[in-house]
Amino acid sequence: MDDIANKTDRTWIEVDLAAMRHNLGVAQATGKKVMAIVKGNALGVGAKKIGAELAGAGCDAFGVACLDEAIELRAAVDNPILILSYTPASCVARIAEFRLTQTIVDGAHAKALNAEAQKIGVCIDVYIKLDTGMSRFGIFAQGESACHAAASEACEIFQMKQLRVKGIFTHFSMADMPNRDTYTAWQIENYNAVLEELRMLGVTQQFLRSASNSAAILFHPEAQLDMVRAGAMLFGVSAHKDGWAAGKLEEAIAFKSRVHQVKHVPAGSYVSYGGLYQTRRDTKIAVVPVGFADGYIRNWSGKGMYAVINGAKCPQIGRICMDSCMFDVTETNVERGDVVHLLGKGGISLDDAAELCGTNNMEPIILRGNRVPILYLNETMDDGSLGLESI
Numbered sequence: 001m002d003d004i005a006n007k008t009d010r011t012w013i014e015v016d017l018a019a020m021r022h023n024l025g026v027a028q029a030t031g032k033k034v035m036a037i038v039k040g041n042a043l044g045v046g047a048k049k050i051g052a053e054l055a056g057a058g059c060d061a062f063g064v065a066c067l068d069e070a071i072e073l074r075a076a077v078d079n080p081i082l083i084l085s086y087t088p089a090s091c092v093a094r095i096a097e098f099r100l101t102q103t104i105v106d107g108a109h110a111k112a113l114n115a116e117a118q119k120i121g122v123c124i125d126v127y128i129k130l131d132t133g134m135s136r137f138g139i140f141a142q143g144e145s146a147c148h149a150a151a152s153e154a155c156e157i158f159q160m161k162q163l164r165v166k167g168i169f170t171h172f173s174m175a176d177m178p179n180r181d182t183y184t185a186w187q188i189e190n191y192n193a194v195l196e197e198l199r200m201l202g203v204t205q206q207f208l209r210s211a212s213n214s215a216a217i218l219f220h221p222e223a224q225l226d227m228v229r230a231g232a233m234l235f236g237v238s239a240h241k242d243g244w245a246a247g248k249l250e251e252a253i254a255f256k257s258r259v260h261q262v263k264h265v266p267a268g269s270y271v272s273y274g275g276l277y278q279t280r281r282d283t284k285i286a287v288v289p290v291g292f293a294d295g296y297i298r299n300w301s302g303k304g305m306y307a308v309i310n311g312a313k314c315p316q317i318g319r320i321c322m323d324s325c326m327f328d329v330t331e332t333n334v335e336r337g338d339v340v341h342l343l344g345k346g347g348i349s350l351d352d353a354a355e356l357c358g359t360n361n362m363e364p365i366i367l368r369g370n371r372v373p374i375l376y377l378n379e380t381m382d383d384g385s386l387g388l389e390s391i
Contacts, residue, residue, distance in 0.1 A: 272318030
């Protein structure tokens with residue numbers, strides 16, 4: 001759909017909303033409720049737009065990182081919105097006003113929220129977070145004795161009158177690593193131990209159980225429980241390549257640019273800063289207006305990155321600059337204005353690109369600069385047709 005690229009003459013990102021709906025369907029096929037994780041402004045491509053599209057496709061709930069993200073998203077969706085990390089008690093009034101759900105990270109946090117809610121006369125929905133092996137946010141629940149203590153702490157939270165416990169969740173740290181499945185199993189064991197202890201302590205209140213992130217949705221059905229949390233998979237990036245091999249996910253992101261100059265340089269020419277690359281032959285170079293200010297990571301320089309131009313893989317050469325980088329197009333028919341498929345659909349996959357510099361497959365898109373517009377493809381319109389919109 002390169003005709004769409006006529007809307008910009010530089011660098012842009014296309015988000016295929018039909019692919020995102022497909023990937024949501026993969027999560028929905030578990031038969032569980034689905035929470036879409038759209039933190040970081042949905043990897044920087046627009047949480048309000050993505051949220052509204054997924055809500056229309058039957059998504060049950062949404063997860064964000066912080067209060068400001070939740071308030072922004074509330075303008076677009078009516079579904080439950082979970083703030084996944086700590087929010088101070090001073091914000092209880094805003095949590096209540098915008099009908100948000102707050103994560104409880106420990107007992108002291110719960111007490112502070114409850115006291116403030118009582119002070120201003122409101123009740124708020126909460127999820128209790130258990131740290132079963134991530135050692136990040138949550139009540140520590142790693143090992144038998146810790147699980148006993150965590151259950152006691154959680155039991156006290158259930159008794160706090162201003163807090164409505166809607167769920168208890170945990171997060172896996174190695175579900176995307178098949179060689180560490182025993183650790184994931186141990187996390188599940190810790191989680192279940194706390195819930196069993198709560199039952200023995202007399203907690204009968206109904207709540208949602210949630211443990212599965214994208215990796216667990218794809219590879220650990222035993223952990224899917226009542227609600228799964230789909231994040232990276234919605235964008236078509238897989239926790240490991242088996243997700244692609246199984247044909248489950250569709251790439252939803254395409255990072256593209258245009259050729260701004262084509263030039264010929266002789267053998268022995270240095271390309272870009274620092275003499276990182278020297279041509280070994282007479283070389284035709286395409287200068288492309290994308291750099292690390294656009295999310296095209298500088299650490300990719302000389303690591304084997306390539307772009308696809310007119311169907312050919314063209315190696316990235318030299319140091320990646322802030323606003324531009326160069327590709328060897330000696331063997332390719334390339335002209336000024338040709339579309340360059342940088343990352344995602346049509347180019348190197350986000351998964352493969354991430355491996356080249358030891359980063360996360362979501363980082364390049366999240367690092368997108370403000371000057372990189374987003375084009376939405378296949379948006380569901382009110383009349384059921386598909387459209388195009390941009391921001």
